Amino acid sequence: MEYFGDRTWSTLSTSLLTLLVLWVAYIFVGMVEKFLITPMRLKRIMNRQGVQGPSAPLFVGNMPEVIRLQKASEEKDMKTGDYDIVARILPYHIQNCQAYVGDYMTNVTSDIIAKTAFGSSYKKGKKVLEQLFALVNLTNQRNKQRFATIPGYSIIPMPLNIKIILTKLAVSKSLGEIIQSRKDMVKGDNNAYGNDLLGFMLNAAMEEIAIEGGKVHFGMQSLIDNCKTFFLAGQETTSTLLTWTMMLLASHTTWQERAREEVIEVCGHKDHPIDANMFRKFKTLDMILNETLRLFSIVPVQNRQTLMDVHLGELHIPKGLALYFPRLAIHHDPTLWGEDVHEFKPERFVDGIAKATKHPLALMPFSFGPRFCVGQGFALDEAKSILVVILQ
């Protein structure tokens, strides 16, 4: 004991304390590095490449959310013979695909529709799209309200109604400015409004003025309304179709491989641009898109009202009757499609649509008749172009 005097003890305990502090500091720095700096760095690297993901709470990351989804999924019964196990075993994968693939698709289809409609002014077009989405969200909020169906409810000056009116005005103002600046640009030079959608509409309006001697039906308000229709009808629809297609190809990898083989055969490998002649050569992509549109009908119902008395077979449909077509239910009707109606089976379309079902009009994702979707060809070519790039 005489070797360890007070001084020695004090030096020893100071050293031990220093070691302890250093050890705690080391552990702390390690934890900060592992749980804060590294995840942030990894996220930044992925975000820079355009890959987004859910935000992760400190220390525990996404595990609690993964466990919660897993538990909720396992509590549900599975039907005998239902082999679609991805949603059951990997519910977080499905949730993330919907959230982030959906975001990506929304972005890319917004770019495409804005470019198609407004060509060089497409940045302003994207701003209009954002305003339109805000308007749709606000209107949906109002539709969910208890008294929304009461006539006149929408003009009561309540905060939500005022917000909707202001957003509507903002959309019309932005569109009006784009249209006016295009008109000013080519003043006096008819037929030179450009070869984007706005250009075609302006040329049509000018022709009308020339033919009708100054009477304009296709005036500023019509132009604004048509731009709104095209934006709303043409954006979310295609992005939803692409999101579902990606989901289905991610969980049915044999079809993903078949699609990729076809894409490589028709267009070649990465960086080979697609050209218009290639669209009609995609048999497998056609089958996959038809099956996706059948299973996940983007416009699930359709409403019509008769403008005159109609006799349909033995049925008399009086003028003014509201009709409701449950497109989704028709696409899921086993009497039309067979018992495998709820399964993803693109092969049912191998010999064309007519042979896939018992009724030639059973598949109608874009509707039929005089008001069928004018953007059908555009939407399908757009979807194929994007899928080609991803599959390549």
Ligand code: HEM
């Ligand atoms: C997967 C994508 C799409 C689907 C499933 C789809 C579906 C439909 C359906 C079912 C209708 C008829 C609605 C009704 O009769 O009440 C419709 C109408 C319309 N669609 Fe699409 N659409 C898609 C993409 C597009 C695109 C990309 C555009 C424009 C570029 C577009 C423009 C329109 C327009 C302007 C109408 C109204 C036609 C009229 O009333 O005369 N659609 N669409």
